[in-house]
Amino acid sequence: MDTALDLFVACLPGLEPWCAREFAATGLVPADSVREQSGGLALRGDLHDAFALCLHLGTASHVLVRLAEFPCHHLAELRRRCDRIDWTRWLPRNARLEVRATTRRTKLYHSGAVAERVELALREQLGPAPEPATDGSAPLAILVRVEGETVTISCDAAGAPLHRQGWRLEGAKAPLREDLAHALVLASGWDPSMPFVDPFCGSGTLPIVAARIAAGRLPGEGRTFAVEQLCDFDAERAAALRGSVAAGHREVTVPIGAADRDAGAVAATRANAERADVAAALEVVEGNWRDAPGLVDPGAVGAVVSNPPFGKRVGDARLVNLWQSIGAVLGRLPEGWRLALLSADRRLALRTGLPLKTAFLTRHGGLGVRAMVRGAAVD
Ligand SMILES: C[S@@+](CC[C@H](N)C(=O)[O-])C[C@H]1O[C@@H](n2cnc3c(N)ncnc32)[C@H](O)[C@@H]1O
Numbered sequence: 001m002d003t004a005l006d007l008f009v010a011c012l013p014g015l016e017p018w019c020a021r022e023f024a025a026t027g028l029v030p031a032d033s034v035r036e037q038s039g040g041l042a043l044r045g046d047l048h049d050a051f052a053l054c055l056h057l058g059t060a061s062h063v064l065v066r067l068a069e070f071p072c073h074h075l076a077e078l079r080r081r082c083d084r085i086d087w088t089r090w091l092p093r094n095a096r097l098e099v100r101a102t103t104r105r106t107k108l109y110h111s112g113a114v115a116e117r118v119e120l121a122l123r124e125q126l127g128p129a130p131e132p133a134t135d136g137s138a139p140l141a142i143l144v145r146v147e148g149e150t151v152t153i154s155c156d157a158a159g160a161p162l163h164r165q166g167w168r169l170e171g172a173k174a175p176l177r178e179d180l181a182h183a184l185v186l187a188s189g190w191d192p193s194m195p196f197v198d199p200f201c202g203s204g205t206l207p208i209v210a211a212r213i214a215a216g217r218l219p220g221e222g223r224t225f226a227v228e229q230l231c232d233f234d235a236e237r238a239a240a241l242r243g244s245v246a247a248g249h250r251e252v253t254v255p256i257g258a259a260d261r262d263a264g265a266v267a268a269t270r271a272n273a274e275r276a277d278v279a280a281a282l283e284v285v286e287g288n289w290r291d292a293p294g295l296v297d298p299g300a301v302g303a304v305v306s307n308p309p310f311g312k313r314v315g316d317a318r319l320v321n322l323w324q325s326i327g328a329v330l331g332r333l334p335e336g337w338r339l340a341l342l343s344a345d346r347r348l349a350l351r352t353g354l355p356l357k358t359a360f361l362t363r364h365g366g367l368g369v370r371a372m373v374r375g376a377a378v379d
Contacts, residue, residue, distance in 0.1 A: 003046040003232065006066035008154070010040040011059055011179065014362035018183040019059040026056045050157040050227045051238050055245065058182030058209065058219035061161045064143065064154040065090075065227065072151045075108060075117055081151070082121030090155065090230050094127045096139035103146040111146075118144050118153065140226055159226030166222040167276035172202040172265035174365055176307055176342070181205040182219065187359035187371050188305045188340030194254060195302030199292035201258035201284065204269030206305050211278035214252040218245050222276075252281035255302075257293030259285040290329060303338035304330055310343045312367070320351055327352025339374040346370055 011019040016036050023041060024031045034043040040060070045053070053063045068085050072078050091097070099122070101115035108114055122142065123129070133139075141156035163179040176184075185206060190196055192214040198206040212219070221242070227233060256278075260266050266286040273279040283293040294302060308326060311319050323343075330339055331354055340359065343349040349356055349372040356372035363369065 004044045005046065005050075006069075007043050007045045007050055007053070007157075008037075008040055008064040008066070009043070009053055009057065009060045010062040010064060012061060012177075012183075012362045013039060014360045015059050015179065015183045016040060018186050018360060019057065022057055022059050022182075022186060023053075026052075028052050028056065047157075047227055047230055047233050048237055048241075051225060051233070052241060054158050054162060054225040054227065055218050055220040055241065057162065058213075059179050059186070061158075061163055061179055063157040063162070063227075065157050065230075066152060066154045067142075068151075068153040070151055071149050072146070073107065073149055075110075075113055078108065078114065078151060079117045079121055082118055082153075083124070085121075087122055087125045088231070090232060091122065091126055091140065092229060092231055094130050095229070096129050096133065097122060097126075097142055098139040099142045099144060101144040101146065105148050106146045108146045108151075114144055114146055114151075118142065138226070140229060155226070155230065157225055157227035160223070162220065164223070165219050165276075167208065168203060168205060168272050169275065170203055170268035170271045172260070172262065172268050175203040176205045176364065178205060178209060178219070180342075180362060180364055180369075181209045183360060183362075184307070184340050184342055184371050185209050185213065185305055187373050188303045189338040189373070189375055190303035190305060190340075192254065194338075195257070195294050195298075195300055196254065197257040197292050197294035197302065197304050198306045199259045199289035199295055199304065200306050200308045201260045201269050202265050202307070204258055204265075204272050204282070204284070206307065207256050207258040207269070207282055207284075208273050208276045208278060210305070211252055211256045211273070211281040212276055214254055214256065215278055215281060216248045216250045217277065221245060252278065255283065255294055256281050257283050257285070257295070259287055259289055259292035261286070261288055289326075295329065295333075298333055298337070301334065301336040301338075303340070304333070305338075305340045307342040310345055310348055310369075312344070319348060323348050323351040324353070327354050330354060337375065341372050342369055343372060344369050346372070
């Protein structure tokens, strides 16, 4: 039986090419079957592939499994068509569900009514929902999209967004999402044989992401995924995959340095690194960014990957001075060092005087932000 389904790997806008590169490096599903689209990657795969993608991808935010797609012109037809689909093939009896609908350019514009019709059809086949969970576990998210006269119904294979990997519980000022941090690390051109430094580490997201890559740990290792609740899911195969991933863990031998002048940020970095199982790999210093381990007396060619303060006000003199000094210090690093800096303000990044190119543009904390890199493979 052909168990292949349409899968969609969703990511932050702007991260698609980095998600595609990360995907290609996993070798999971033939890369030529993948189409890069706005907001993510479309491909064919089964439920195990959806699970493996959740486990492997650090730049993705969700993996959607398409359960049904059909033409539809009005609400009564929506219900009739949903009744004709055998939902018990995927969804367990009495499953806790959360049905969400979005509509675009359609006569079925009332998203609440669309979600209600789908939920009624699902409940009729699956039986009543149990009492709300007391263990904090999320319901299965069923996403209904109506575009024109086409209805697409998908299940979110991830559950909680993939960037919630489980270790970044302590935040400092404006912590980066793990998926954005992962994309910045990839865009820097750093590879796990090189030293890594984040001199403005905040809660430690960037150096922890790098240390986990160097340690052979996958982004999703510390959590479970909604797809594991689906009927056709092969739990034994998934356990075998988790086992082989765990067997590939290795000791981190390259220096991974971090600094922050804020004691709370340093404590958060240490606690997060502990939870991420990479505390031993990180050297974290409380102090000025210039004293970050790896920047003082740099040895082998490495990478500086960081998210220095960029403020919200354009032209803040203190920030301009800071970015100029960053440029002066990083500009003196030996030939070959990779640099990747995240900024909301391109002009601020150019104050470094470094030949930086834009690797991607995305959103962070309600702002448009830009990854500026030197020495990396940017098309
Ligand atoms: C935008 S935050 C970094 C957030 C971090 N990427 C994260 O995911 O949590 C910038 C950090 O730079 C630190 N910082 C600002 N000026 C500094 C300086 N002169 N030396 C060292 N750290 C500094 C701040 O304390 C703050 O934690």
